[in-house]
Amino acid sequence: MDRSGHIREAALELFTRKGFESTTMGDIGAAVGIRGPSLYKHVAAKQDLLVAIMVTTMEDLLAAHRAAVSGVTDPVERLRRATEAHVRYHARHRLEAFVGTREIRSLAEPHLTRVLALRTEYEACFRAVVQSGVDAGVFQVDSVRLASYAILDLGMGVAVWYRADGEQSEDALVWQYSRFALRLVGVTA
Amino acid sequence: MDRSGHIREAALELFTRKGFESTTMGDIGAAVGIRGPSLYKHVAAKQDLLVAIMVTTMEDLLAAHRAAVSGVTDPVERLRRATEAHVRYHARHRLEAFVGTREIRSLAEPHLTRVLALRTEYEACFRAVVQSGVDAGVFQVDSVRLASYAILDLGMGVAVWYRADGEQSEDALVWQYSRFALRLVGVTA
DNA sequence: CCCATCGGCTAATGACTAGTAGCCGATGAC
């Protein structure tokens, strides 16, 4: 891989493990075998490394969601696919997803506004999926907002503890979580 | 309230909003109307403020869990009560719970080991509750570990977005989440 | 009244950090 890619990768790993604030340019440099100041030949600022992670993560997540539900009309299948995309993304890109949710505080404007807007949009898409099931009478929930948050939060959790070399394969994980989501809204399959 | 209590409260609010690393002693001082260095007349170190939050939070959570399930033998009722205690704690003490999960990285030894042990124990208690329902044949889950994590993660999510002045009352929230948990393990009530 | 303690304060210390300046060897185009 080229050096810039290597740097982004090292930054992602360090931001996940130590947090953005506690990661120094020296740490990132050491992870790729150079000194801190040398990083500035490849990157304009530490903040840029975070921005790239946060923005592409939210855009990818939103794109994955849209691809998953596009053309699907059955509410049950829509929620199943949305949850599958959500959980799969959080398992497969767990570092990005972890940093994406944990380090919002460290994001400077105007990027913060941008990322929050993407996040709000993603949540709205998910709520719409749940709402469509409620409208069709196949989901039973008191609050669409609450049920949506609950399902979304399951994905966040996955990003915290999932390990690719753990006892659960990605497919098994996704399958079980999709079932959790459907059960959660009252679909007994 | 006495000044020490006021300081702990301000620190909790700031750690939640800005994170431990990004909160300065000056910030905490300003929040209680004194200068940063003056805090040292009440507190030995910044780290101590974090330790107090983390340790008491995990101990309280564990105590709440034990009180909730003690003497209850029916697996469904045990999980319902465990989830109720879990969600209620995360709603009622959302700042503590938020900091408790977000700032583990900033905790220095030996407190880190202590808190991680408490957390592991809490997770084990929860898994035992789910396991008892599986053993009794009333819960249907592929993986006890996965289902337990999923339920625990719901609580963490609550600490992120719950607002006491929001559209959901604490009781309504707890009620719906308890139902989510039961549905998640396959109890259709 | 005296004086010790309490709990503020300002100033200083020491460590650390993002980012800049400017040097230099290697590489490759011409």
Next chain:
DNA sequence: GTCATCGGCTACTAGTCATTAGCCGATGGG
């Protein structure tokens, strides 16, 4: 061969932060 560019490096700047030192006014017990 020369020279510009690339991508390292060290040294430095400027700022921040936790914590300490030491001062001082108020308070209250004797």
